[in-house]
Amino acid sequence: MRGAVCHKSPEFFTTMPDPTPAAPIVAQPAAAAPPSDAPVLRIENLSTAFETENGLLTAVDGVSLDVPRGKTLGIVGESGSGKSVTALSIMRLLPHPHGKIIGGHIWFDGRDLAALPLSELRQIRGRRIGMVFQEPMTALNPSHRVGKQIAEAILLHERLSKAEARQRALELLAQAGIPAPQERLDAYPHQLSGGMRQRVVIAIALACNPELLICDEPTTALDVTIQAQILDLLKKLKAQRNMTVILITHDLGVIAENADDVAVMYAGRIVERAPAETLFTRPLHAYTQALLQAIPALEGVPKTPLFSIKGQVPSLGELKPGCRFAPRSGRPYTEADLLERPPFVEIEPGHWVENSRVCVGGGGEGVGGGEGAQVEGQG
Ligand SMILES: Nc1ncnc2c1ncn2[C@@H]1O[C@H](COP(=O)(O)OP(=O)(O)OP(=O)(O)O)[C@@H](O)[C@H]1O
Ligand SMILES: [Mg+2]
Numbered sequence: 001m002r003g004a005v006c007h008k009s010p011e012f013f014t015t016m017p018d019p020t021p022a023a024p025i026v027a028q029p030a031a032a033a034p035p036s037d038a039p040v041l042r043i044e045n046l047s048t049a050f051e052t053e054n055g056l057l058t059a060v061d062g063v064s065l066d067v068p069r070g071k072t073l074g075i076v077g078e079s080g081s082g083k084s085v086t087a088l089s090i091m092r093l094l095p096h097p098h099g100k101i102i103g104g105h106i107w108f109d110g111r112d113l114a115a116l117p118l119s120e121l122r123q124i125r126g127r128r129i130g131m132v133f134q135e136p137m138t139a140l141n142p143s144h145r146v147g148k149q150i151a152e153a154i155l156l157h158e159r160l161s162k163a164e165a166r167q168r169a170l171e172l173l174a175q176a177g178i179p180a181p182q183e184r185l186d187a188y189p190h191q192l193s194g195g196m197r198q199r200v201v202i203a204i205a206l207a208c209n210p211e212l213l214i215c216d217e218p219t220t221a222l223d224v225t226i227q228a229q230i231l232d233l234l235k236k237l238k239a240q241r242n243m244t245v246i247l248i249t250h251d252l253g254v255i256a257e258n259a260d261d262v263a264v265m266y267a268g269r270i271v272e273r274a275p276a277e278t279l280f281t282r283p284l285h286a287y288t289q290a291l292l293q294a295i296p297a298l299e300g301v302p303k304t305p306l307f308s309i310k311g312q313v314p315s316l317g318e319l320k321p322g323c324r325f326a327p328r329s330g331r332p333y334t335e336a337d338l339l340e341r342p343p344f345v346e347i348e349p350g351h352w353v354e355n356s357r358v359c360v361g362g363g364g365e366g367v368g369g370g371e372g373a374q375v376e377g378q379g
Contacts, residue, residue, distance in 0.1 A: 040212055040244040041067040041090070046104035046114070048089045050316070051097070057316035058102070059085040061268040064344070067212070067261075072238065072245040074259030074276070076252055076291065080313040082268040083248045087216045089114075090246075091125055108212070127157040130205035134217035136197035140189040146173075146200045147185030153207040172203040175240075177233050195226035199233065206237065213238070216248045231258055252295050256280060261350075264288045267313055267324040270344070271359070274351040284347060284367060286329040286359035323356035333358040 048060040060082045067073045075083050088094050089101055092113060106113040108129070113121065133139045141149055150169035154160065160168065166185070173181035176199040189197055198218065205213060215234065219227035235258060238245050247258055255262055255276065262279045264272040264287060272285040283289045290309045311328040314320075322340050326333040342356040347367055353360055360367055 039066040039068045040108070041065075041246075042105075042107040043086075043090070044105040044107070046086070046089060046106060047102045048085050048094065048099065049102045050095075050099050052316075054317050056102075058319070059268055059316055060089060061319070062104070062341075063265075063268075063270050064104075065263055065270065065273070067244055067246060069244055070242055071260040072247055072258055074255035074262045075246060075248045075265055076250065076255050076262060077265035078250055078291075078309070078313050080267075080315075081265045083250075083265055084216055086265070087131070087214050087246070087248060090214065091129065091131060092116075092118075092121055093125075126153065126210075127208040128210055129212045129214065130208070130210035132198075132201055132205045132213065132215045132218045134219075135221045136194060136201045137189060139201045140197060142189050145186050145188055146192070150200070150204050150207055153204045157208045168207070169203070172206060173200070175206070175237065176200070176203040177229075178203075193226075194222050195229065198222060198226075198230055202230075202233065202237070206241070209241065210243065212244045212246070214246045214248070217250070218247075219254070220249070220251075227254075234258075252291050264291065267319055268316075269324065269354065270352075271325065271354045271356075272352065278348070278351050282351070284351070284353045284360050285325070285356070286331065287325045290329075323354070323358055326356065326358040329359050331358050331362060 043063055043065040046060055046063045047058055049056045049058045063082075063086060065073065065075075075086065077083055085094070085099075088099070090106055090113060092101075094100060101114050104114060108124065111120070111124075113124070116124075140146070147166060147169045150172055151162065151165035154165045154168050155162070158165075170181055170185055173184055178184050178196060178199050184192065184196070184200075189200070192200065198221075202218075213234075218234065219230045222230060231254065234245065234247075237243070247254070249255060259276050262272075262274060262276050263270045264279070264285065266287045272279065272283065272288045274282075279288065280292070283292055287309075294308055309328060310330070314324065320338040322336075322338040323333070323342055324338075326337050337356070337358050342354050342360075344352055345355045346352050347355075353367070355361070355367065357364065
C-alpha cells in the first residue's frame with residue numbers, strides 16, 4: 001500500500017474520530033437502489049481522486065464490480081493499480097482532505113456508501129464491513145495488550161460488560177487459531193510473531209461478525225508458510241460465518257487458490273472481470289495474459305528466466321484516457337489507441353473485458369463487440 005493512507009490500524013477504524021469528516025462527496029445523479037437479491041456489494045462507475053500539486057488526479061477511474069453473497073472476489077493487479085484506493089473508497093477511509101470520491105455508487109444493503117451520512121456509515125464500518133490490512137504491526141496499537149484491542153472493537157458496537165467482551169476476545173483469538181489464547185490476551189503486539197499478529201488483526205476485524213470482509217494484501221508481509229496458514233484460516237472463517245470476502249493481492253497464485261470471481265485492475269480501471277476458472281482458462285486482455293505468464297510454474301524448465309512485465313504502471317499524472325496497457329503490451333499501437341476509452345463489454349456470461357483494439361483484438365477490432373455483447377456504463 002502506498003503512503004500514509006495505508007497505515008491505519010483496525011483500532012483507528014473503530015475508535016478514532018472519522019478521518020474524513022468533511023470529505024466532499026461530489027453530487028451524484030440520483031439512482032435507484034438495486035433489488036434485494038442484488039450482490040452484497042455493487043460498485044457502479046466509482047471514481048476516486050486526490051488533490052495534488054498537479055491538480056486533481058484520478059486513481060480509481062470508473063470502476064464497476066459485483067461481489068456476490070458468500071463468495072470471494074479477488075482483485076489483482078500490480079503495485080499502483082488502484083486496489084487499495086478502491087478498498088479505502090468502500091470504507092470511506094480516504095486521506096482527508098485530499099482524497100475524495102468524485103463519482104459513482106457503492107451499494108451495500110440497499111444504501112449507497114458513497115453518499116451515506118457519516119453517522120450511518122459508522123454503523124456499517126467495522127460492524128458490517130470489516131477490513132484486514134497487509135502489515136499487522138502497523139495495524140495494531142503497540143502500547144495496548146491485544147486482548148484490550150479486540151475487546152475495544154467489540155465494545156464499540158455491542159453492549160457488553162468488560163468481562164463479557166474479554167471472554168469474547170478470548171473466543172476470537174481461539175477461532176483465529178492462536179495457541180494458548182488465554183496467555184496471549186495479555187501480550188503486547190511485539191511479543192507475538194508476524195503470523196500471530198495478523199491473526200490478532202483478523203480477530204479484530206471479525207469482532208462484530210461482519211458480513212463483508214475486505215482483505216487488502218493480508219499476507220504479503222508474511223513468509224510463504226505463514227501466508228498459506230493465514231489464507232486457510234480466512235477460508236475456514238469465511239465458510240463458518242458465511243461471510244463475503246474481497247481479497248486484494250498482486251499474486252494470481254493466491255487468487256487461483258482462494259477466489260470465486262476475479263477482477264483484474266490496471267492503472268485505476270478494471271480491465272477484465274470473470275469467474276476465476278474462466279479467467280485462468282480464457283484470459284482475454286493482454287494485461288491478464290501477462291500477469292498469468294508471470295506466475296512461476298512449478299514444473300517449468302529449470303533456469304528459465306521468470307517472465308516479468310516490462311515497464312511500470314503509469315503514475316496518476318501520466319494516465320491517458322484510452323487503453324492504458326497498450327504501451328507495455330509489446331503489441332503495435334498508435335496514439336489514437338490512447339485517446340478513447342475502450343468499451344467494457346460482456347463477451348460471454350459473466351466475462352467482461354475492456355475491449356481494447358490493441359490489448360484484446362491484437363491490433364484488430366477487439367472481440368465480441370458486435371451483436372449480443374453488452375456494454376457497461378464505464379468512463
Ligand atoms: N494519498 C495519496 N495521495 C496521492 N496519490 C495516492 C495516494 N494514495 C495512493 N495514491 C496513488 O493512487 C494510485 C493507486 O494506489 P493504490 O495504493 O490503490 O495502489 P495498489 O494497487 O493498492 O498498489 P500496491 O499493490 O502497491 O498496494 C497510485 O498511483 C498511488 O500513487
Ligand atoms: Mg495496495
